[in-house]
Amino acid sequence: MQNKFLTNIFLTFLWVALTGAFYLSNIIFGFVLSYFLLWIIFSRTPNNQYFKFIPKVIAFVFFFLYELIKANFQVAYEVMTPHHNMKPGIIAVPLDVKSDIQITLLANLITLTPGSFSLDVSEDKSVMFVHSMYIKDRESFIAGIKNGFEKRILELNES
Amino acid sequence: MLIAVLSGFIFSLFLVVFGKFFKGRFSLAASILPLSLFIYFCSFLGPISSGEIVSQFHPWVPSFGLNLSFTLDGLSLLFALLITGIGFLVFVYAATYLKEHQYIDRFYGYLGIFMGAMLGLVLSDNLLSLFLFWELTSISSFFLIGFNNTSSESRKSAVLALTITGTGGFLFLAGAVLLGWVSGTFSMTEMLTMREALHGSDFYLLIIFLLMGAAFTKSAQFPFHFWLPGAMKAPTPVSAYLHSATMVKAGIYLLLRFTPILGNHEVWNTTLIIVGGITMFYTAFHTLFRTDLKSILAYSTVAVLGLLVFLTGLGTQYALTAAAVYIVVHALYKAALFLSTGIIDHQTGTRDVTRLSGLRKVMMPVAVAGVLAAISSAGIPPTIGFLGKDLVYEATLGMGDAAIYLTILVLFTNVLILYAGFVAGIRPFSGKLPDNLQKIKMPGPLLWVPPVLLAVLGLLLGIFPALLDAPIVRPVVEAVGGDGAAVQLKLWHGFNTVLALSGLTLGLGFLLYFIIKPSQGKVTAMGRLEAISPKNIALNFGNSFTRFSSAWTGVFQNGFLRNYVVTIVLFLVILVGYSLFSGSEGIVIDWRSLSKLTFYEIAIMSLMFMAVLFIVASRSRLNAVVGMGVLGYAICLLFVIYSAPDLAMTQFSIDTLTVILFVLVLARLPKYLEPSNHARKLRDGVISGSFGLLLALIALEVLQEPVNKEISEFYAENAYVLAQGKNVVNVILVDFRGADTWIEITVLTAAALGVFSLMKLRLKKDERRINE
Amino acid sequence: MELILALLIGVLYASGIYMMLRRSLVKLIVGIILLGNAVNLLIFLLGRITKGEPPIIPGDSDVFLQAYTDPLPQALILTAIVISFGLQSFAIVLVKRAHKMVKADDLDEMNTTDAES
Amino acid sequence: MSLEDYLYFVILPVLAISVILIFIRLLKGPSIPDRVVAVDLLVTIGIGMTAVYSILSGHSTFLDIGLLFGLIGFLGTVAYSSYLEKQKKK
Amino acid sequence: MKTIILRAASNYMLPLLLVFSVFILLRGHYLPGGGFVGGLVAAMAFVLHAFANKLETTKKLFRMHPGFLMPFGLTLALLSGLMPMIIEESSFLTAMWLSEALPAIGAVGTTLFFDIGVYLVVVGVTLTIIFTISESS
Amino acid sequence: MNENIIFYPILVQMAFAILLMFLWMRVEWQKWVSIIGSVLNLVVASSLFAIILREGTTSVQAGGWEAPFGISFVADALGVTMVLLTAIVGLAVSIYSGVSVNRARLKFGYFPILHLLLLGLNGAFLTGDIFNLYVWFEIIIISSFVLLTIGGEKAQLEGAVKYFTLNFLASMIFLTAIAVLYGLTGSLNMADLVAKMAAVENRTLVQVNALLFLIGFGIKSALFPLYFWLPASYHTAPSAVAAIFGGLLTKVGVYAIIRMFTLIFEVDSLIQIVLLSTAVLTFFSGAIGSLVQNNIRKIFSYLIICHIGYMIAGVGMMTQVALAGAIFYLIHDIVVKTNLFLMTGLIYKMKGTHSMRKLGDLYAEYPLLSLLFAIPLFSLVGIPPLSGFWPKLSLIEAGFDTESYWIIGAILFSSLLTLYIVVKFWSEVFWKPGEQLPNIKHFRYFRKLKKRHKWRLVAPVVFLSLISLYIGFGAESVMELSNRISDELMDPQHYIEAVLPST
Amino acid sequence: MIDTLIAILASIGTLFILFAAIGMLRMPDIYLRLAVTTKAATLGVGLLLVSAAIYFNDLSTTTRVFAVILFILLTAPVSAHLIGRAAYIIGNKMWEKTHTDELEGGYEWHSGKYGAPKKPIDQEIEEGED
Numbered sequence A: 001m002q003n004k005f006l007t008n009i010f011l012t013f014l015w016v017a018l019t020g021a022f023y024l025s026n027i028i029f030g031f032v033l034s035y036f037l038l039w040i041i042f043s044r045t046p047n048n049q050y051f052k053f054i055p056k057v058i059a060f061v062f063f064f065l066y067e068l069i070k071a072n073f074q075v076a077y078e079v080m081t082p083h084h085n086m087k088p089g090i091i092a093v094p095l096d097v098k099s100d101i102q103i104t105l106l107a108n109l110i111t112l113t114p115g116s117f118s119l120d121v122s123e124d125k126s127v128m129f130v131h132s133m134y135i136k137d138r139e140s141f142i143a144g145i146k147n148g149f150e151k152r153i154l155e156l157n158e159s
Numbered sequence B: 001m002l003i004a005v006l007s008g009f010i011f012s013l014f015l016v017v018f019g020k021f022f023k024g025r026f027s028l029a030a031s032i033l034p035l036s037l038f039i040y041f042c043s044f045l046g047p048i049s050s051g052e053i054v055s056q057f058h059p060w061v062p063s064f065g066l067n068l069s070f071t072l073d074g075l076s077l078l079f080a081l082l083i084t085g086i087g088f089l090v091f092v093y094a095a096t097y098l099k100e101h102q103y104i105d106r107f108y109g110y111l112g113i114f115m116g117a118m119l120g121l122v123l124s125d126n127l128l129s130l131f132l133f134w135e136l137t138s139i140s141s142f143f144l145i146g147f148n149n150t151s152s153e154s155r156k157s158a159v160l161a162l163t164i165t166g167t168g169g170f171l172f173l174a175g176a177v178l179l180g181w182v183s184g185t186f187s188m189t190e191m192l193t194m195r196e197a198l199h200g201s202d203f204y205l206l207i208i209f210l211l212m213g214a215a216f217t218k219s220a221q222f223p224f225h226f227w228l229p230g231a232m233k234a235p236t237p238v239s240a241y242l243h244s245a246t247m248v249k250a251g252i253y254l255l256l257r258f259t260p261i262l263g264n265h266e267v268w269n270t271t272l273i274i275v276g277g278i279t280m281f282y283t284a285f286h287t288l289f290r291t292d293l294k295s296i297l298a299y300s301t302v303a304v305l306g307l308l309v310f311l312t313g314l315g316t317q318y319a320l321t322a323a324a325v326y327i328v329v330h331a332l333y334k335a336a337l338f339l340s341t342g343i344i345d346h347q348t349g350t351r352d353v354t355r356l357s358g359l360r361k362v363m364m365p366v367a368v369a370g371v372l373a374a375i376s377s378a379g380i381p382p383t384i385g386f387l388g389k390d391l392v393y394e395a396t397l398g399m400g401d402a403a404i405y406l407t408i409l410v411l412f413t414n415v416l417i418l419y420a421g422f423v424a425g426i427r428p429f430s431g432k433l434p435d436n437l438q439k440i441k442m443p444g445p446l447l448w449v450p451p452v453l454l455a456v457l458g459l460l461l462g463i464f465p466a467l468l469d470a471p472i473v474r475p476v477v478e479a480v481g482g483d484g485a486a487v488q489l490k491l492w493h494g495f496n497t498v499l500a501l502s503g504l505t506l507g508l509g510f511l512l513y514f515i516i517k518p519s520q521g522k523v524t525a526m527g528r529l530e531a532i533s534p535k536n537i538a539l540n541f542g543n544s545f546t547r548f549s550s551a552w553t554g555v556f557q558n559g560f561l562r563n564y565v566v567t568i569v570l571f572l573v574i575l576v577g578y579s580l581f582s583g584s585e586g587i588v589i590d591w592r593s594l595s596k597l598t599f600y601e602i603a604i605m606s607l608m609f610m611a612v613l614f615i616v617a618s619r620s621r622l623n624a625v626v627g628m629g630v631l632g633y634a635i636c637l638l639f640v641i642y643s644a645p646d647l648a649m650t651q652f653s654i655d656t657l658t659v660i661l662f663v664l665v666l667a668r669l670p671k672y673l674e675p676s677n678h679a680r681k682l683r684d685g686v687i688s689g690s691f692g693l694l695l696a697l698i699a700l701e702v703l704q705e706p707v708n709k710e711i712s713e714f715y716a717e718n719a720y721v722l723a724q725g726k727n728v729v730n731v732i733l734v735d736f737r738g739a740d741t742w743i744e745i746t747v748l749t750a751a752a753l754g755v756f757s758l759m760k761l762r763l764k765k766d767e768r769r770i771n772e
Numbered sequence C: 001m002e003l004i005l006a007l008l009i010g011v012l013y014a015s016g017i018y019m020m021l022r023r024s025l026v027k028l029i030v031g032i033i034l035l036g037n038a039v040n041l042l043i044f045l046l047g048r049i050t051k052g053e054p055p056i057i058p059g060d061s062d063v064f065l066q067a068y069t070d071p072l073p074q075a076l077i078l079t080a081i082v083i084s085f086g087l088q089s090f091a092i093v094l095v096k097r098a099h100k101m102v103k104a105d106d107l108d109e110m111n112t113t114d115a116e117s
Numbered sequence D: 001m002s003l004e005d006y007l008y009f010v011i012l013p014v015l016a017i018s019v020i021l022i023f024i025r026l027l028k029g030p031s032i033p034d035r036v037v038a039v040d041l042l043v044t045i046g047i048g049m050t051a052v053y054s055i056l057s058g059h060s061t062f063l064d065i066g067l068l069f070g071l072i073g074f075l076g077t078v079a080y081s082s083y084l085e086k087q088k089k090k
Numbered sequence E: 001m002k003t004i005i006l007r008a009a010s011n012y013m014l015p016l017l018l019v020f021s022v023f024i025l026l027r028g029h030y031l032p033g034g035g036f037v038g039g040l041v042a043a044m045a046f047v048l049h050a051f052a053n054k055l056e057t058t059k060k061l062f063r064m065h066p067g068f069l070m071p072f073g074l075t076l077a078l079l080s081g082l083m084p085m086i087i088e089e090s091s092f093l094t095a096m097w098l099s100e101a102l103p104a105i106g107a108v109g110t111t112l113f114f115d116i117g118v119y120l121v122v123v124g125v126t127l128t129i130i131f132t133i134s135e136s137s
Numbered sequence F: 001m002n003e004n005i006i007f008y009p010i011l012v013q014m015a016f017a018i019l020l021m022f023l024w025m026r027v028e029w030q031k032w033v034s035i036i037g038s039v040l041n042l043v044v045a046s047s048l049f050a051i052i053l054r055e056g057t058t059s060v061q062a063g064g065w066e067a068p069f070g071i072s073f074v075a076d077a078l079g080v081t082m083v084l085l086t087a088i089v090g091l092a093v094s095i096y097s098g099v100s101v102n103r104a105r106l107k108f109g110y111f112p113i114l115h116l117l118l119l120g121l122n123g124a125f126l127t128g129d130i131f132n133l134y135v136w137f138e139i140i141i142i143s144s145f146v147l148l149t150i151g152g153e154k155a156q157l158e159g160a161v162k163y164f165t166l167n168f169l170a171s172m173i174f175l176t177a178i179a180v181l182y183g184l185t186g187s188l189n190m191a192d193l194v195a196k197m198a199a200v201e202n203r204t205l206v207q208v209n210a211l212l213f214l215i216g217f218g219i220k221s222a223l224f225p226l227y228f229w230l231p232a233s234y235h236t237a238p239s240a241v242a243a244i245f246g247g248l249l250t251k252v253g254v255y256a257i258i259r260m261f262t263l264i265f266e267v268d269s270l271i272q273i274v275l276l277s278t279a280v281l282t283f284f285s286g287a288i289g290s291l292v293q294n295n296i297r298k299i300f301s302y303l304i305i306c307h308i309g310y311m312i313a314g315v316g317m318m319t320q321v322a323l324a325g326a327i328f329y330l331i332h333d334i335v336v337k338t339n340l341f342l343m344t345g346l347i348y349k350m351k352g353t354h355s356m357r358k359l360g361d362l363y364a365e366y367p368l369l370s371l372l373f374a375i376p377l378f379s380l381v382g383i384p385p386l387s388g389f390w391p392k393l394s395l396i397e398a399g400f401d402t403e404s405y406w407i408i409g410a411i412l413f414s415s416l417l418t419l420y421i422v423v424k425f426w427s428e429v430f431w432k433p434g435e436q437l438p439n440i441k442h443f444r445y446f447r448k449l450k451k452r453h454k455w456r457l458v459a460p461v462v463f464l465s466l467i468s469l470y471i472g473f474g475a476e477s478v479m480e481l482s483n484r485i486s487d488e489l490m491d492p493q494h495y496i497e498a499v500l501p502s503t
Numbered sequence G: 001m002i003d004t005l006i007a008i009l010a011s012i013g014t015l016f017i018l019f020a021a022i023g024m025l026r027m028p029d030i031y032l033r034l035a036v037t038t039k040a041a042t043l044g045v046g047l048l049l050v051s052a053a054i055y056f057n058d059l060s061t062t063t064r065v066f067a068v069i070l071f072i073l074l075t076a077p078v079s080a081h082l083i084g085r086a087a088y089i090i091g092n093k094m095w096e097k098t099h100t101d102e103l104e105g106g107y108e109w110h111s112g113k114y115g116a117p118k119k120p121i122d123q124e125i126e127e128g129e130d
C-alpha cells in the first residue's frame, strides 16, 4: 500500500517535472494519471513491493557519478595507449543481496564503475558473473565489490 | 408487329416457368403461335402487294439511336411468311418428332426465341435492332445445335457455329456502327436516300467488307461454309427450320436489304459473284462425296445459298427476281427434304443413304413429299423449282461478256443440286426395301403432313405462278430496288436457250444420278483432302493460335515475381525516361538554386550511403536488419537537422518496432540465399540503378520549379489562431487533414487484424480442400 | 545539399528495387522497406527542405516569427511512415507464413499459382 | 569564437567522427553482438548529437527526441539480444 | 529472456514509459508528439515488459486482448468526428473546443479525443502485431 | 441539402466495421450485422445517388476547413455511381459470404475486413484530395491483402506474396507521383490542382508526373504489362472475396485514371499512344490468357484484364462518346464480374471443383440456375441487348471518331475471344457430361444445404443478374447516366466550382 | 561564463564519446568493447545533456534532461549485460589474454538448457545462419 503510494507520488512528481507546470490542477492530474496507470499495471500482479527504494536509488545515482568519471579516465587511458595492459577475465561473485532490484542495482553499479561489467546473474541469484579488464587477484576483486557497492545497497535496504 | 416479335420471347419465358407441364398435347398446341403469326402476316399480303409499306416505331435506347422501328415491305413479308409458315410446320412436326425427349420444353423455348429473333431481324428498319436480333438468332441457334448436349460432336459443332457466326456478328456490329456514323442514322429507310453519299464515302469499301463478312458467315459462304454441315448435329426440325429455310438466309436478307443502299457497285457485285460462285460450285461438288442424308442436304443448302449470293451479286432485274423466287423454292423443297429425312431417321434410325432404299413401301406419303421436293429441286416442270432455275439462267445469260462462264458455272451447280435432291428425295424410297427395314412403321400424320404440304405447295406454285408473282415476288423485287413488273413469272417461255439449258441440266443430272452412287469409299476419298479444307485450316489456325496464346501467356505470366517486377520497372523507366529526355525543356539543373552542404549533413548522408551498401551487400539476415536499423536512425537524424521533430520521433519508434518485428520472426524466416549469378546481378543492378537515377533526376528537375506554399502558409498562420494548436504538424494530422489520420489508423487496424488472422488461423485439414 | 539527398534517394530507390529482384524472401522485405524510406524522403525533399525553425509556434506567440520548415510534407510523411509500417508488418508475417507453408526460401519456387492448370 | 561556433565547428565534427568510427566497427563486425553494440552506441551518440543540436537551434524540444531515443533505443538492443539467445537455443 | 536484471529494470520502465507516452500524447498539439508517437511509446513499454517477463505475464496486465483497443480507439475517433456533425451540424471532423483551456493539457476539444483515439489504436495495433507474432514463434 | 450526406456511405461502413470488430469471433451475429450494414449502406448510397443526380456535383470539407486547405470530399455523378455500385456489390457479397465462406475464416475477421474494404472503396470514390486518395487506396489494399490471405492456404500465400509485392510497388509509385505533384504545385486538392497543374511551366515534368500516376494506377487496374499480380492471386481467394476483387478492385484503378486524366492531367499525344497501345495489348493478353486456362476462376481472372481494355481505350480516345462508353462499360463490368465470381463459387459448391475439364452436367442438374448463370455469361460477351453490348457501340463509334481503327479491331477481337471462351465454358461446364463428384470430407455440396442457405447463395446472383438485365434492357437510363458523367468529366468546371466556390 | 561551462562540459562529454568510439575499434573482443563503451558513452552523453540543461536553464528542460540521464544510467548497463550475455551464450570468442572464465559451463549447470560452447561458433553465426 505504502509502496504504491510512494510510487504514485514519484510518478506525479515526474509528470509535473516533465510538463514543467506547477499548478495544483496539473499536480492533481499527474497524481490521477499515475494512479490510474499503476492501477492498470499492478492490479493483477501480486508482487508489488519493488517501489519502496525509488527515492534512494535517485540519491544513489548521484553518489556514483564520481565513480563513473573515474572509470572513464581509466577507459580513456586504456583506449589511447598503444599497448593493451589488460588482464581480463570473468569472475563469479557470490551475492548477499537477494531481491531483484538490489541485484539489478548492484549489477548496474558494477557496470558503470572502473574496468568491470556484470555479465549475468545465476538463476538462483547466488552468484553474479562479472567481467573485468584487470584481474590481478580474484579474492580482492570480490572483496572490493562486496565491501563497496553491495554493502551500501544492503544499508540502503535497512534504512 | 412488336407483339408479333415479342410473342416468341414471351412464349419462351412462359416455358421457363411452366416448362414442366409442357409435354404431349401442350407441345402441339404451341404451334398455334406460329400459325396465328402466319395468318397475321398473310393479312399484309394485300396492302404490301399494292405498294404499301407498313411501319411501326417504338423508342428503346434513343441515346444509341437504337429503336424498335419495324418496317414491313415485300422482302420482310416474304421472310416473315417463311419464318412463321415453315415455323408452324416445324412446330407441329417437332411435337411428334421429339415427343419422348426429356427436355422438349427447352427445345420449344429455344425455337420460340429463334422465331421471335428472326422476325425481329427481318422486320427491323433500325440497323442496330437488326443486329440485335441477328445475334439472338446466332445464340438460339447455338442452343439448338447443341441441344443433344451429351454428344461431344454436338457441343463442338455448336461452339464452332457460334464462333463463326459470332465473328460475322462482330463484323456486322462494326459495319453497322460505321454505317450509322457515316450516314448519321441507323434507319435503313433513311439510308435509302443517301445512296450516293454512301457510295462516295471513303468508308464505302470498309462498310461493305464488314457487312459482307457478316452475311457470308451467317449464310455459310466459302470459306466460312463449314459450320453449316456441322450444325446438322441439331435435331432435324432445327436443320429444316434454321439451317435451310430461315436463319442461314439472314445473310442473303442482309445483302438484299442493302442492295438498294450499297449495291450496284463494281466491288459489291464482283465480290458477291465470286464468293457466291465459288461457294455454290465448291459445296455442290461436295454433295457427291457424302452418304449422310443430312450432310448431303447441308451441302446442297450451302450451294443454294451460294447461288443466292451469286444472284444478288448479278443484281439485274432477272437476277433479283430469280433470287426472290429461289428463296421460296428452296425453302419449300429443302424444308420438305429435311423433314422427310427426319422421318426416315426417326423411323429407321439411320440417315446413311447407302443403307436406305424402297421406303416408299412403308411410308408412301413421305415418299411423295420426297419425290416432289426432289423434282422441285431439280427444276423439273411444273414445279416451282423449274421456274426458279429458268430465271437463274435468264439472269446469267443477260450478263454480257461473262454470260457464258457464269452460265456454265450455274449449269454445273444446278446439275449437282439436282443430284443431291435426287439422292435425298428419291433414292431412299426407290428400289427394293431391305430386310432390316421391313418392319418399319408408318409415321403418324403429324410427322408426314408437314413435308407433304411443303412439297405440294411447291408443285402448286409452279402450276399457278401468279399466286407467287404479284403478291410476293414483285414486292420483294421492288423492295430491293428493282422493277417488280419487269419480269413475269410463267412456266412456259417458249423454246429458247434457257429451255435448252434446262434440258441439259436435267440430262446431265440424271446421268450423274444414275452413274454415281453414294458410297463410303467416296467419303473416305474426300476425307484425304480434308487437310486442305477451309474447316481444317481454320481449326489448325485455331490450334496454333491456342498454342501461341499459351506461349504468350507463359512468357508474361511466368510465375517469377522478380520478372514481374523487372517488367514493371522497365516499363516505367522506358516510358518516364522517354518523356523526361524527349521533353522540350531538356534536363537543366541550376546548381546555384541548391543549398550548401554542411559537414554534418555529409556525415549523416555518408552514413546512410554506407548503411544502404551494407544492407545490399550483406550476406546475413541479421546484418541486414542491423543495417536497416542504422539507416532508419540516420534518416531520423536527418529529420532532426531539417527541423522535423515529429518525424524524427515517429521514424525512430517505427524503426525500432520494425527491428523488433524482424527479430521476433527472423528465426522463422527463410535463409538469406543468393543463388543469382553475376550476370543477373549486373542486369538487375543496371535496371534498378537506372530506375534510381531516373527518380533522382526527376527530383532535381522538380526542385528547379518555383514553389507554391500557399497551403502550408495557411496551416502555419492558422494553426493556433483557428485550430488552437502550436505544433503545426500535429494540428495538420488531427485537424486540418484529420481525415487522413482517421483512415490511416484504420489501415493500421486492418493490418493488425490481418497479422492476427494470418498467424492464428489454421484451417483444419478437412477445411482446406473446401477453399471457400 | 539537395543534390546529395536526391542522389541518396535515387540510391534508396535503386537498392529497394534491387533487393526486390533477389530470389530471397527476406530480401524482398528488405527491398520493400528500403523503397518505403525512399518515397518518404522524396516527399521530404520535394516539399523543399529549408533549414528553419521546426514547425512549432513559439510558446509565447500566436504565429511564426521566423522561417519555419514546411509542416505539410512532414504530416504527409508521418502518415506514409505509419501506413508503411502497417504494410511492412503484414509483409513480414506474410513471408513468414508463406515460407512455412510453401516450404520455399526461394521466390523462384513460388510459381505454382501462375501455372496453367 | 561563440559557443555556437564552438559546438558547430568542434563538438559536432568530433561526434561525427565518432559516429564514423563506430560505423566502421559496424561494418567490420565480425560478430553480430559487435554490430549490436555498435548500433547501441550509435543511438547513444545520437542522443548526444540531438542535445548539441538543441543548443544550436535553441529549441529544447529536440531534447525530447533524445529522451525518446533513450527510452526506445534500449528496446532494440533487448530485441537483438533476445534473438541471439533464441538462435542459440534452437 | 531469463534475466533478473532485465526483468527488474523493465518493471520500473513500464510505468515510466507509460507516463512518458501520455505526456507525449497530450502535449502533441503544442510540441512534438501526439497520438502516434505516444501510442508507439506505450506499446513499446509493454513490449519491453513482455521481453523481460513471459508474454502471459504481460498479457495479464490487460483485462481483455489489447486488440480490442483498436475498435475502442476507432470509436473514439469516429465519435469525435461525429459530435460536431450532430451537435453543431457542422462538417464531419470539425473541431469543437471547450471555451476554457485546461492547465497542463491546454485547449481541450474533439481533436484531443481524436488524438486519444489514435493513441489507443496505435497501442492496440502494435501490441496485437507483436503479441501475435511472439506467441507463434 | 446537408452536404454531410456525402460522408454517410463512409460513416456507415466505418461504424459497421467497428461494430463487427467488437463482435469478434461471434460469427452468427456478424453475418446479420454485416447484411444490415450493407442494406443500410445501399439505402444511403442510393439516396446520395439520387440527390447528387438531382442537385449536381456537391462537395463538403472534412473538418470544415475550406478548400484547398482541408480535405474535400466531392460527390459528382461518377463518384456517386461508383459508390452505388459498391453498395450493390457489397450487399451481394455480404449475403453470399455468410454461407459461402468457411466458418474458420469468418471467425478471424472476415466481415470487419470486408467492411473496411467497402469503406475504402467508398472513400476513394468520394475524396477530392489526392493524398487522401492514397490513404483510401491503402485501406483498400491492406484489406484486400487480408481477405486474400485469410485462411493461409498454400496457394493463397503464394499468390499473396506476388499480389502484395506488386501492389506495394504500385502504391509506392503512386506516392512517388504524389511527391512530384506536391513538389510542382504545393497542393493536394484535386480541384485546386486543375489550375495549379496547368500553371506549371515545365510541361515535361507534368507529363512525367502524369505517367507516374498512370503506371501506379495501371498496376492496380491490371493493365498490360502491369497485370501480373492478378492472375497469380485472384483464383486463390474464397469466391466471395474473388467476387468483390473481380468486381471492384481493378475498377478503382480505372476510376483513378479517369479522374486524374479528366481533371488534373490531359491526355496528350504520348499518353494517348500509351493508353491506347496498352489498351490493345491488355485486350489481347487478357483474352488469350483466358483462352488457355482450365481453372474457371483463372478464366475469369484473365477476362477481367481483357475487359479493362475497354475502359482504358475509352479514356485513351478521350472524347465525350468514348468516355461515356468507358463509364457504361465500367458500370456493366462491376456488376457482371462480381456475379461471375459468385457464380464460380456456386459452381464449386455444386461440383466440388474449379477445373473446367472435370466440370459438367450443370444444365441437366440445375436447369434454372444454369439459365440464371447464362445472364452474366452472355452479358459479359455483350450479346445484345445485354449489358456488355451497349458500351461497345459507343467505343466503336468513338473509334471511328478518333480514327483509332486498331482499337475497333481490338474490341472486336476481344469480343470474339470472349464469346468463344464463354461459349466453350458453357459447353464444357453446363453441357458436357461431368465427372463423378469428388468425395471431400465435410464438404457440404449445394444439394445438401438447407433451403435458406441455398437461398443466401443464390439470391445475390439473382440480384446482380437482375441489375445486369436492367443495365441491358434499361440501357437508355444507364446511357443517360454515362453521358451525364462523361459530360461532367469533359468539363470539370462544375467539379471545380463545387469545391472552390470562389473561383 | 555559462557558455564556457557549457563548452567545457560538452568538450569532456564529446571526448569521452570519442574515446568510446576509439575503444570500439581498438578493443580486442566484444566483452572489452562493452566494458569500454558503456561507461564512456554514458558519461559522455550525460555531460552533453547536462550542458544542454544548463544552456536552456529552465525547470522543465532540466527535469527532462535528468530523466534522460537517469534513464541512460538505468538502461546502458542493462544493455551491456544483455549483449554480453548473448555474446557469451552464442560463444563469442574471448581475447586470447583472458585468463579466467568462471562462467564457463555456467549456463549448462544453471538451466540445463544450453551448454557452454566447446568451440567458437562465431563463424557459424556469421556465415552459417544465413
Ligand code: NA
Pocket (backbone or CB within 6 Å): B646, B729, B730, B733, E028, E032, E033, E034, E035, E036
Ligand atoms: Na504529433
Ligand code: NA
Pocket (backbone or CB within 6 Å): F261, F262, F263, F264, F265, F266, F267
Ligand atoms: Na482534362
